[in-house]
Amino acid sequence: MSCIVLQLGQCGNQVGQHVFDTLVEDNQTHVNAAKSTITNRSSVDEYVRNSLDRFFIQYDNKLIARALAIDTELKVIEQLTNEKAQAKRHWHYEKKCVFEGRLGSGNNWACGYRNGSLAEEHILEKLRWQLEHADRVDTILPILSLAGGTGSGLGAYAVECVRDELPRSFLLTTIVVPYTSGEVVVQNYNSLLTLSHLYHSTDALLVFENDILQQYAKKLVSCSGVDRPTNIHDMNNILTRHLCSFLQPIAKKDHSFCDLNYLLEQLLPHTFYKLLTLRCVPQLSDQALDFSTYKWSSLIKTLSQMYINNSYLDEGLNWSLKPFQTRTKSLANVFLSRSYDKEDLDNELKQYFNQSDFYSSFLSPSNYYSAFQYRDKSYLNYEKYLSFVSNCQTPVASLDRIVNKSWQLFGQKAYLHHYMKYDIDEQVFLNGFVQIEQVIKSYNQL
Numbered sequence: 129m130s131c132i133v134l135q136l137g138q139c140g141n142q143v144g145q146h147v148f149d150t151l152v153e154d155n156q157t158h159v160n161a162a163k164s165t166i167t168n169r170s171s172v173d174e175y176v177r178n179s180l181d182r183f184f185i186q187y188d189n190k191l192i193a194r195a196l197a198i199d200t201e202l203k204v205i206e207q208l209t210n211e212k213a214q215a216k217r218h219w220h221y222e223k224k225c226v227f228e229g230r231l232g233s234g235n236n237w238a239c240g241y242r243n244g245s246l247a248e249e250h251i252l253e254k255l256r257w258q259l260e261h262a263d264r265v266d267t268i269l270p271i272l273s274l275a276g277g278t279g280s281g282l283g284a285y286a287v288e289c290v291r292d293e294l295p296r297s298f299l300l301t302t303i304v305v306p307y308t309s310g311e312v313v314v315q316n317y318n319s320l321l322t323l324s325h326l327y328h329s330t331d332a333l334l335v336f337e338n339d340i341l342q343q344y345a346k347k348l349v350s351c352s353g354v355d356r357p358t359n360i361h362d363m364n365n366i367l368t369r370h371l372c373s374f375l376q377p378i379a380k381k382d383h384s385f386c387d388l389n390y391l392l393e394q395l396l397p398h399t400f401y402k403l404l405t406l407r408c409v410p411q412l413s414d415q416a417l418d419f420s421t422y423k424w425s426s427l428i429k430t431l432s433q434m435y436i437n438n439s440y441l442d443e444g445l446n447w448s449l450k451p452f453q454t455r456t457k458s459l460a461n462v463f464l465s466r467s468y469d470k471e472d473l474d475n476e477l478k479q480y481f482n483q484s485d486f487y488s489s490f491l492s493p494s495n496y497y498s499a500f501q502y503r504d505k506s507y508l509n510y511e512k513y514l515s516f517v518s519n520c521q522t523p524v525a526s527l528d529r530i531v532n533k534s535w536q537l538f539g540q541k542a543y544l545h546h547y548m549k550y551d552i553d554e555q556v557f558l559n560g561f562v563q564i565e566q567v568i569k570s571y572n573q574l
């Protein structure tokens with residue numbers, strides 16, 4: 129089974145490149161592990177093979193990313209594909225799968241969407257090239273930011289085209305929510321329009337928020353003992369570590385690897401509930417990792433307290449909150465644990481996560497969560513790594529903020545003329561409001 133990554137706009141391309149770097153890095157970590165640590169070499173070889181087949185075309189000893197890199201500006205694409213950048217990596221992009229425009233979309237969703245319609249044939253041609261080089265493509269992974277013009281507008285258009293072209297493939301879209309403030313004035317309009325279009329055309333939306341990524345990056349930089357400001361690279365590192373922990377192979381109880389679609393089916397019990405979040409532990413800087421040991425019980429306890437606090441971070445938690453005071457409810461959950469140790473986590477997970485207060489009342493206890501373990505290799509350079517993917521209420525606060533801020537502008541008809549120039553009229557906005565308000569309401573009723 130293969131996956132194709134659709135890198136859309138500046139953010140999508142920068143994050144997408146990090147994703148492939150991280151996948152390759154994870155596939156290589158066992159090479160340096162002590163021989164005694166790896167007790168099942170053939171399973172690890174199978175893991176690496178499985179990951180490479182999923183994300184790379186292997187040709188003539190080279191790894192070609194199963195990716196489309198699409199932007200309407202040259203800058204980022206050039207940075208990704210120039211010879212110097214390609215020479216540093218163990219993998220590269222196929223030139224035929226790169227599309228760069230010349231004009232950008234000027235942070236205007238409507239302009240991006242129009243650019244998407246102009247680029248449709250080029251995008252589909254590149255997609256078909258990738259399809260021809262895969263035995264079976266089950267999952268398409270678009271990555272984009274909600275706020276710019278290209279990722280959001282052209283991205284929304286491209287995802288609709290892919291949906292029409294591949295009606296049976298799973299579309300899992302990674303979205304990056306802009307900072308709450310300090311960016312472009314129309315970011316909430318762009319976000320609203322992107323969300324409402326993607327909610328139609330994709331099966332699931334995996335939500336990352338720049339405010340949280342920045343807070344997380346600050347925490348890691350400050351505990352690494354280095355005095356420097358955080359940058360976008362730190363944030364993308366965190367995002368992709370989370371994301372790849374979900375994308376890399378994981379085993380079922382019978383030790384066979386499961387497809388990504390199998391995990392997604394566990395997480396999407398109802399077609400209307402598409403919002404996924406990822407919480408991972410431990411949250412340590414690379415420098416701190418070398419000096420840290422931790423137990424599964426403490427990782428699971430921390431994760432449950434993060435959930436109770438409705439927080440993505442393990443810092444600043446209110447430890448006195450009890451499960452009945454949980455600030456979020458969920459509809460479906462998946463745990464993915466990776467390590468070299470053979471411990472079974474079932475009892476620990478039960479102790480902390482068999483809490484009816486965590487879940488929607490629709491759920492029966494047997495459906496609270498599913499757990500998957502891989503115990504023949506750890507993830508990257510972590511001794512143990514636990515990822516918790518959840519279809520829960522957490523992202524609703526961001527959606528609510530986007531809708532409210534958009535209403536404030538829309539009420540005064542502010543900036544609408546920028547959108548009308550590209551045939552996006554008030555009705556398109558009103559449809560977007562109705563749709564996302566319905567999503568918020570449905571999640572709030574869980």
Ligand SMILES: Nc1nc2c(ncn2[C@@H]2O[C@H](COP(=O)(O)OP(=O)(O)OP(=O)(O)O)[C@@H](O)[C@H]2O)c(=O)[nH]1
Pocket residue numbers: 136137138139140142143199200201232233234235236273274275276277278279280304305306307311338341360363364367
């Ligand atoms: N996490 C993260 N956010 C990014 C990155 N690059 C841009 N952003 C965010 O993405 C939003 C802007 O979107 P971009 O992807 O830069 O813009 P674009 O989609 O290329 O659109 P145009 O510039 O209008 O052509 C802002 O919220 C930025 O904070 C990145 O590498 N990582």
